Every structure is written in structure tokens, then in C-alpha cells.
Amino acid sequence: MGIRFRNVSHEYSSYTKKTYKAIQDINLSIEGTNEFIALVGHTGSGKSTLAKHMNALMFPTDGSVEIFGSEVTKKRNKKIKYNDLRRQVGLVFQFPEYQLFEETVEKDIMFGPLNFKVDSEKAKTLAREALSLVGLDDSYLNRNPFNLSGGEKKRVSIAGILAIDPKVLVLDEPTSGLDPYGRQVLMNLFSDIHKKTNKSIIIITHDMDLVYRYFKRVIVLKDGELTFDGTPDKLFQSDIIEQNHLDLPNTVKALKQLNEKLNLNLDVYQKTPEAAAKEVRRVMKHE
Amino acid sequence: MNMIDVQNVSFAYSEEKLTLNDVSFSIKKGEWIAILGHNGSGKSTLAKTLVGLLEPQSGEIHINSTRLTEETAFDLRKKVGIVFQNPDNQFVGVTVRDDIAFGMENLCVPREEMLSRIDFYAKKVGVEEYLDKQPSNLSGGQKQRVAIAGILAMRSDILIFDEATSMLDPYTRNDLIHYIKTLNKEGFTVIMITHDVNEAILADKIMIMKHGEIVAFDQTETILKDKSVFLENHLELPVALEIANLVEDEEIRRILWEYVSET
Structure with a gap:
């Protein structure tokens, strides 16, 4: 069980009557547990x-998406409770902080669980747990979400999705707009949640340093088509990077520069600055 | 001044x-x-x-x-032109073209000039193909580029x-x-x-x-040399400089510094 894309395309149409395919003939399989996937590609x-399409928020215009056993196609199927699918696969949008609307942080996080018919006491508990998962303490519960900073709002809104306890979590650029510290905290948080709960987590990002350091699997899209599906190691060592106009991780770029300028033979595929420095020291010792 | x-x-x-x-x-x-x-x-x-x-x-x-x-x-x-973090906060036009025009309309830029600026700046930010699309149908990154074009066009x-x-x-x-x-x-x-x-x-x-x-x-150079100000403020140094700070070899450090200031 999990999410299976079978020849999925989605065509947008606008009032100007021109249509274009945002995604084309996608075949993809995502397990219901234990995945940690980065989804990358050009804007x-x-x-x-x-x-x-992963939680039936959009329906394919062609092909089908199987979500935990339910087949989602262009035609609505009365037997499928689409709302249930959205509880199984939680989707966090770009700038989720703009969806905050309640008077207090607590009410805002409780909104999701209450909507899925969880009773109010239980929803309160879930809100507390979710808040601590995103690294904010109980003092935030009674604060007005609109008076929080951008980064805090983002965490509160992510807590709102965590509170419905989805099996799969899909996040669209969750770290954009965060400072490096906040970004690291959030990435460690996702990584922790993944390790603790075995939930499958899919994250859209442009940050190749993060992709290299944190993820097990990368999916690359180009002009709506799937052009790579594999490990970060494989991706960064192939020429798919250039073909897809993607960037290399900064560690790799810096080490390549050293190889070029000093004619060294460094193994450039290092994930952290520490590992990169170690590799430099190793090679310099033998020079 | x-x-x-x-x-x-x-x-x-x-x-x-x-x-x-x-x-x-x-x-x-x-x-x-x-x-x-x-x-x-x-x-x-x-x-x-x-x-x-x-x-x-x-x-x-x-x-x-x-x-x-x-x-x-x-x-x-x-x-003063400002582009916000979330482009959705500043869209007003029905099409991308209208949206880029909005700021210029307020500045009373003549029509001919306005049309040529729209084409020019749309090309500059790479949204020329989307001029007739609705901003809401664009991706996040495309929206950001449209918002930027609108501000640039105001000069x-x-x-x-x-x-x-x-x-x-x-x-x-x-x-x-x-x-x-x-x-x-x-x-x-x-x-x-x-x-x-x-x-x-x-x-x-x-x-x-x-x-x-x-x-x-x-x-910038003075600020980058003082590592402590970055660390105290939870800021990250460029990765190449982090590596430079961890190795002793002078030549390696010099090349990494040059690399950072070039890119």
C-alpha cells in the first residue's frame, strides 16, 4: 500500500483556451512507510x-493515482471517500502560514483533528503534541498566530497537519523563507519524525545541500516529466544534474574547484563541510 | 549622497x-x-x-x-519598489501581462512604452511565454518572477x-x-x-x-572575516568558507575564498 502513479498526466486549461500539461505520463511508486524522498526540479x-495528486486534491486528466488502495481517476467515484485519503496523506503547501486563521495557536492546530471528527479533549492533546514536535513550547498555545514571526507561523501551520496524524506527509518547500538555523531545525525535525514513526515523507526542495545530506531517494521532474528516480549519490554523480539544470551540492562544487585549480585528486562527493575538510587534509598529506 | x-x-x-x-x-x-x-x-x-x-x-x-x-x-x-516574499500577496491583474502593467499604470507610463517594457522585463525574468496566463495558474517560482518583473518595469x-x-x-x-x-x-x-x-x-x-x-x-568582506558574528546570529557561512575554516593549508584557503567572492 502507498501511492502509485500510473501514466498520470494533468492538463491545465485557462480562460484563454490554451492548455498545457503540467505533468506528463508519470509512473511512480511511493511506499506507505519508510520513505524519505526529495522532489526536485526547475520552477x-x-x-x-x-x-x-498525492492526496486527491487534484485529479489526473489522464491515468490513475492509487492512494492506499483507492483508485483516483478523472471521474469521481462515489464509493471513494476522498476526505479520508486526505487524512492519510497530509499536504503542507508553500507558505502554509498564510492559511492560519484562528484566534489562538491551539485552536488553529485543533482545527484539522476536529474537522476529522476527533473530540475536543483529544484534539487538545494532539495540538500540544504536534506543537512540541515542531519545537515550540506550550506558552505558544494561547498566542495569536498573526503576531508570530514568519518562521514560527510556518511551524504552527506544519503542526496543524501533524496533528491529524497522516501516514504520509507531503511538504511543498517547507524550509523556504526560514533562516539557516530554522531550516536545519525543521529538517532535523522531519528526519526525526521519519525515524520515530516510519512515516513516509516527501519534501519539495531546491536545496541540493539538504537533498544530499538528508534524503534516501530523489525524484527529478523536468517540464512535467519524471527524469530521475534514485539515490542522491547516483544523481549527483551523473550528468542528469546538468541536463535538468540542477545545481550540485556546495561541498561538491567547492571540492571540484580545488581539483581544477590545484590539479588535485580529491573525492568530491562529500556531504558535509567537515567531511570535505577531512578529504582535503587526507589528500594534502600525501602530496 | x-x-x-x-x-x-x-x-x-x-x-x-x-x-x-x-x-x-x-x-x-x-x-x-x-x-x-x-x-x-x-x-x-x-x-x-x-x-x-x-x-x-x-x-x-x-x-x-x-x-x-x-x-x-x-x-x-x-x-521605491518592493517585492514581497509571497508573490500571491501582490497579484492584482487577470493576466500576467496586466499584472506587470499595474505598477506602470499607476506611474502613468505611456502605453507604447509600457508595452515595450512588459516584453522587455518578461524576457529578462523568463516569463515571456506566460504573458496571457492567469497568475494563479503559475507555479510558485514563476509567480515570484512575475512579481519581480512588475517591480523592475517601474524602474x-x-x-x-x-x-x-x-x-x-x-x-x-x-x-x-x-x-x-x-x-x-x-x-x-x-x-x-x-x-x-x-x-x-x-x-x-x-x-x-x-x-x-x-x-x-x-x-561584505569585513563581515565575512568575522566568523563569530555569523555564529552568534545563527547564520551560515558559505559552505566553501566553512571548509576553508577547517583546513590549515594557506593555498587551499585562498582558493576557496576566491571561489566564494567570484560566485
Whole structure:
């Protein structure tokens, strides 16, 4: 069980009557547990559209998406409770902080569980747990979400999705707009949640340093088509990077520069600055 | 000549906490300033006071030697263009073309000129194919580029980017940053609020904010040499400099430094 894309395309139409395919003929299989996937690609490559198909927020115009056993196609099926699918696969949008609307942080986080018919005491408990998962303490519960900073709002809104306890979590650029410290905290948080709960987590990102350091699997989209599906190691050592106009991780770029300028033979595939420095020291010792 | 003069500006959203605490600085015409700082440090609030969207409780702001007040704000806004972090907050047009035109319409740019600027700036940011699309049908990064085109087309003397490139992929972002660099060389004053140190180091000067105060404001090279100011403020050094700081070899360090300042 999990999410299976079978020849999925989605065509947008606008009032100007011109149509275009945001995603094209996607075949993809995501397990219901234990995945930690980065979804990358140029702006406009179809990443967000693909993500919205993962919980039936969008319906394919062609092909089918199987979500935990339910077959989602262009035609609505009365037997499928689409709302249930959205509880199983939680989707966090770009700038989720703009969806905050309640008077207090607590009420805002409780909104999701209450909507899925959880009773109010239980929803309160879930809100507390979710808040601590995103690294904020109980003192935030009674604060007005609109008076929080951008980073805090983002965490509160992510807590709102965590509180419904989805099996799969899909996040669309969750770290954009965060400072490096906040970004690291959040990435460690996702990584922790993944390790603790075995939940499958799919994250859309442009940050190749994060992709290299944290993820087990990378999916690359280009012009709506899936052009790579494999490990970060394999991706960064192939020429797919250039073909897809993607960037290399900064560690790799810096070490390549050293190889070029000093004619060294450094193994450039290092994930952290510490590992990179170690590799430099190793090679310099033998020079 | 100072393009922007900020004297003892304080601003608070609520009584409990000052979001800007007695901030003073000035920016010369044609300078490129990067503002770094933790989330909640007051960067965006500062940007909003510079365009008169928020009125400070105390202190004075002068743009091009005119004091920013309720009366002068309308005219001064023609001098200052701002792109917000979330482009959805600034879309008004039905199509991308209308949207890019909106700012120019307010400046009463003649129609012919307006049409040619739309084409020119749409090409510059790479959205020329989407001119007839609805902004709401675009991806996050495409929207950001449309918002940027709209501001560039106004040709304001001062350009403020509030994390306006956060959703762009690295290639698009590089292209755009290089174009902003060209504009800056032509004399535009640029203020870039960012979390990306690689973006910040392109600036002439870096300002670091914390709890509503300016904790450092100096030439980029000077700021980068003082590691402690980055660490204390939870900021990241560029990866190549982090590596440089961890190795002893002088030549390696020199090359990594050069690499960082070139890119």
C-alpha cells in the first residue's frame, strides 16, 4: 500500500483556451512507510501539481493515482471517500502560514483533528503534541498566530497537519523563507519524525545541500516529466544534474574547484563541510 | 549622497515588544545592501517602514533627502519598489501581462512604452511565454518572477527584495541575481533581504539584524572575516568558507575564498 502513479498526466486549461500539461505520463511508486524522498526540479516543472495528486486534491486528466488502495481517476467515484485519503496523506503547501486563521495557536492546530471528527479533549492533546514536535513550547498555545514571526507561523501551520496524524506527509518547500538555523531545525525535525514513526515523507526542495545530506531517494521532474528516480549519490554523480539544470551540492562544487585549480585528486562527493575538510587534509598529506 | 537615511526608528506591533528598536543607518545611491538575520529579527518590518507601509512610532526616514511622511509617501513610493516574499500577496491583474502593467499604470507610463517594457522585463525574468496566463495558474517560482518583473518595469531608483527569490531554482535565481547586479551597476540602489549567504555575499555591504536591532553593518568582506558574528546570529557561512575554516593549508584557503567572492 502507498501511492502509485500510473501514466498520470494533468492538463491545465485557462480562460484563454490554451492548455498545457503540467505533468506528463508519470509512473511512480511511493511506499506507505519508510520513505524519505526529495522532489526536485526547475520552477514550473510540475512539482506542486504532482504533490497535489498525492492526496486527491487534484485529479489526473489522464491515468490513475492509487492512494492506499483507492483508485483516483478523472471521474469521481462515489464509493471513494476522498476526505479520508486526505487524512492519510497530509499536504503542507508553500507558505502554509498564510492559511492560519484562528484566534489562538491551539485552536488553529485543533482545527484539522476536529474537522476529522476527533473530540475536543483529544484534539487538545494532539495540538500540544504536534506543537512540541515542531519545537515550540506550550506558552505558544494561547498566542495569536498573526503576531508570530514568519518562521514560527510556518511551524504552527506544519503542526496543524501533524496533528491529524497522516501516514504520509507531503511538504511543498517547507524550509523556504526560514533562516539557516530554522531550516536545519525543521529538517532535523522531519528526519526525526521519519525515524520515530516510519512515516513516509516527501519534501519539495531546491536545496541540493539538504537533498544530499538528508534524503534516501530523489525524484527529478523536468517540464512535467519524471527524469530521475534514485539515490542522491547516483544523481549527483551523473550528468542528469546538468541536463535538468540542477545545481550540485556546495561541498561538491567547492571540492571540484580545488581539483581544477590545484590539479588535485580529491573525492568530491562529500556531504558535509567537515567531511570535505577531512578529504582535503587526507589528500594534502600525501602530496 | 545618501539615498536612504534612517534615524532612530522604532516600531512595535504590540505594546509588549519593539520589533524595531532605535534603528539608524544610511545607504548611498547605487549601493547594494544585503540584510541577514534570524526569522523575527525585524528585517521585513524594516523594509515595510522604508516604503511607508508601516509608520514608525518614533524616528525619521528620509528617502533621497525627502522626509517620509503620510503626505510624501505617495510620491516617494514611486522611488521605491518592493517585492514581497509571497508573490500571491501582490497579484492584482487577470493576466500576467496586466499584472506587470499595474505598477506602470499607476506611474502613468505611456502605453507604447509600457508595452515595450512588459516584453522587455518578461524576457529578462523568463516569463515571456506566460504573458496571457492567469497568475494563479503559475507555479510558485514563476509567480515570484512575475512579481519581480512588475517591480523592475517601474524602474524605481530603489529596489527592495524581501526574500523574493526564495522559491526559485538555483539556475533561475542565478540569472536573476546577475541581472540585478547589472541594474545595480547602472546606478539602482538594491536592498536584498535574504537567508541565503551565497546571495548576500554579492552585496557591497551586509547588515545583520537581531531582535530588532542592527548588530553589524559593514563591507561584505569585513563581515565575512568575522566568523563569530555569523555564529552568534545563527547564520551560515558559505559552505566553501566553512571548509576553508577547517583546513590549515594557506593555498587551499585562498582558493576557496576566491571561489566564494567570484560566485
